[in-house]
Amino acid sequence: MSSNNPNTRERILRSCWELLESGEGGAVRMSDIARKAGISRQAVYLHFPKRAELLIATTHYIDEVKDVDGRLAxxxxxxxxxxxxxxxxxxxxxxxxxxxxxxxxxMAMMANDADAADAWRGRMEALRQGCQAAVDAVHNDSKLTPDLSPQQATDLLWAILSVGNWELLTRECGWRQEDYIRHMKTAARKILIKNNPGRNTARI
Amino acid sequence: MSSNNPNTRERILRSCWELLESGEGGAVRMSDIARKAGISRQAVYLHFPKRAELLIATTHYIDEVKDVDGRLAxxxxxxxxxxxxxxxxxxxxxxxxxxxxxxxxxMAMMANDADAADAWRGRMEALRQGCQAAVDAVHNDSKLTPDLSPQQATDLLWAILSVGNWELLTRECGWRQEDYIRHMKTAARKILIKNNPGRNTARI
DNA sequence: TCCGTAACTTGACACGGTGTCAATTGACGG
DNA sequence: CCGTCAATTGACACCGTGTCAAGTTACGGA
Known part of the structure; x- marks a missing residue:
């Protein structure tokens, strides 16, 4: 853990992050990450024995850097x-x-690699809990639509907000990030919120 | 095309289909398909030079067998x-x-294989056109919600109906197929249809 | 000053999966 | 009986992951 040189470890994580984020189409190889970090391929394996481990460590690293927990809290x-x-x-x-x-x-690894699948499932579980908390808040306000149980509402919100949908809308359809947010808000309201007769529920 | 032994070709397609459909977790290899079809691995390559080609041929085969065009028409x-x-x-x-x-x-191949990505994109384009036709029909009836352009409505419907969402809801959340259909219908109505004051738009 | 340790390098290799190639077999039709 | 075409067999190149062993470098402590 902290016994390893933190600089190297962090350089690997940053390199991995940047390579993945800069899209560049093809899959990112361990050797690419090593080259970008300025170390040997084996040094990467010294810190992260499996590719899947490096990937999930990278998500945790991003969480930390971007203060995701704070934002969600x-x-x-x-x-x-x-x-x-x-x-x-x-x-x-x-x-x-x-x-x-x-x-x-x-997600690309999920099909072949069970570890990767578990790791991703775990992350999605976190999103799910956020969805559930939001749905519960709505439900406690007696604003949840009667044609969905809290459970179903959570499932639906979770699916709507999935990374896949974000990718479809912003990447394939070319939506701007702010449009994505705006339309997701109104869509979520329309789907989850009880229809308040005479009042437009979709006002935003 | 039809010069090849149609029996073998079809046996390959069926084997591929069945293996993929029977889930069985891991990725399906060319050798698995060959074994299931009762032929050598090389014979598979004789009919389908690339794995991606076999996969898209399989989707077309399924389309044909299940009369998808007919159903959509x-x-x-x-x-x-x-x-x-x-x-x-x-x-x-x-x-x-x-x-x-x-x-x-x-979808798992998309990250690495450009051909697979194109093939899948093409199939999704077909879905998109179906969505567009449906949105246009709604729009012509002056029933489309004013806060979405026909284009945006198409994008949204397309994302909602994506294979990824189906997988999330039925596989991860355990929804039954009929629940999926029912809730997608009401969700689509809530999102796309103009709010008819005094009348519950979500009646189904 | 020298020793030991820990991080890193270098180069090799096994493994699994895709895709290619060449030589061979076997059946069927003209 | 001959050609042709589908299919077989077995070998191999390529690529990416993951492993292994031996060597280098730097640093800290007795």
């Missing part, structure tokens, strides 16, 4: 259910583009 | 915009579980 402090839903979507939506490269690499 | 005959949207979701939603295995394999 702050989103939970919004008082009323609706604002809390908005705040959560905003926090998560702002997070996605930052981990997108790593997420994509991890 | 029929969904376009529903008269009014709303029914047409429902019919399209039903047709597509019934299609997804059948191509899911192949889709997953193709």
């Amino acid at each position: 702050r989103s939970r402090q919004a008082g009323r259910g609706l604002e809390r839903l908005d705040a959560f979507i905003e926090a998560w939506g702002g997070y996605v583009p930052e981990i997108h490269g790593v997420a994509k690499a991890l | 029929r969904s376009r005959q529903a008269g009014r915009g709303l029914e047409r949207l429902d019919a399209f979701i039903e047709a597509w939603g019934g299609y997804v579980p059948e191509i899911h295995g192949v889709a997953k394999a193709l």
